[in-house]
Amino acid sequence: MSIWEYANPVKFMRTSGAILPWVVAGAAVCTVTGLVWGFLTPDDFRQGSTVKIVFLHVPAAMMAINIWVMMLVASLIWLIRRHHVSALAAKAAAPIGAVMTLIGLITGAVWGQPMWGTWWEWDPRLTSFLILFLFYIGYIALWSAIEDPDSAADLTAVLCLVGSVFALLSRYAVFFWNQGLHQGASLSVQSGERMSAVYRYPLYLTMLGFGLLFLSLLLIRTRTEIRRRRLAALQAREMRA
Amino acid sequence: MIELGKYAGAVIGAYGLSLALLGGLIWQTLAANARARHALERQESRG
Numbered sequence: 072m073s074i075w076e077y078a079n080p081v082k083f084m085r086t087s088g089a090i091l092p093w094v095v096a097g098a099a100v101c102t103v104t105g106l107v108w109g110f111l112t113p114d115d116f117r118q119g120s121t122v123k124i125v126f127l128h129v130p131a132a133m134m135a136i137n138i139w140v141m142m143l144v145a146s147l148i149w150l151i152r153r154h155h156v157s158a159l160a161a162k163a164a165a166p167i168g169a170v171m172t173l174i175g176l177i178t179g180a181v182w183g184q185p186m187w188g189t190w191w192e193w194d195p196r197l198t199s200f201l202i203l204f205l206f207y208i209g210y211i212a213l214w215s216a217i218e219d220p221d222s223a224a225d226l227t228a229v230l231c232l233v234g235s236v237f238a239l240l241s242r243y244a245v246f247f248w249n250q251g252l253h254q255g256a257s258l259s260v261q262s263g264e265r266m267s268a269v270y271r272y273p274l275y276l277t278m279l280g281f282g283l284l285f286l287s288l289l290l291i292r293t294r295t296e297i298r299r300r301r302l303a304a305l306q307a308r309e310m311r312a
Numbered sequence: 313m314i315e316l317g318k319y320a321g322a323v324i325g326a327y328g329l330s331l332a333l334l335g336g337l338i339w340q341t342l343a344a345n346a347r348a349r350h351a352l353e354r355q356e357s358r359g
Contacts, residue, residue, distance in 0.1 A: 182326065
């Protein structure tokens with residue numbers, strides 16, 4: 072069996088329809104449990120109750136960057152192999168990524184005000200994250216602006232390649248730019264424990280929940296795009312007849 | 313009742329805004345999917 076079988080819309084619809092209920096159930100259980108568990112954690116000795124914002128901020132920021140990387144992979148598949156489902160999956164992922172980026176920016180500002188004394192700072196990570204949000208908006212707008220779907224897929228794929236620079240900057244800016252308010256990674260495999268287990272386990276669960284929530288929404292939105300494409304094809308055929 | 317102390321506004325604001333955005337995204341996704349499915353079913357039943 073090859074992964075390219077799922078480039079067939081019929082095969083994709085059948086398989087995604089079968090796994091979707093399980094993914095949705097997993098997303099609901101992990102996200103709700105993780106957020107409730109996180110909300111009930113004790114206050115941090117320095118940050119007080121604002122530490123509870125980590126359970127929204129970190130998963131949303133992580134997904135904002137990962138979704139752009141997923142769009143990059145899907146765009147490359149479109150450019151190289153011309154599989155329509157991959158172009159539609161990239162298109163379907165963009166609004167989810169934009170919302171995740173906005174949640175990361177809002178929760179960061181709300182958290183930053185009491186902790187840093189400012190809502191916003193032109194810090195490398197914050198600035199590259201804001202630019203990533205603008206790229207998401209531009210990507211969605213470009214899809215809407217071009218009527219021919221294949222041309223739209225080509226141009227948005229190129230925009231996605233360019234925007235990947237800012238997605239990677241958002242992730243790694245703190246490592247090579249020393250100035251700025253934003254801390255380094257909250258969780259790291261290499262550097263040992265940076266966060267108490269009291270916060271770490273609900274955070275892992277929320278991260279898993281946000282990942283499954285993205286997968287659920289991605290599958291539903293890609294199915295919507297495939298249906299719209301099929302509808303357009305049927306209407307075009309009817310017009311010609 | 314959970315005691316959020318002097319940062320209650322920040323915590324509740326962050327959760328409220330985030331959940332509203334996620335709720336809006338989920339609603340828009342499901343509504344668009346239902347519209348597309350019904351439109352396709354109507355078209356297929358005509359042909």
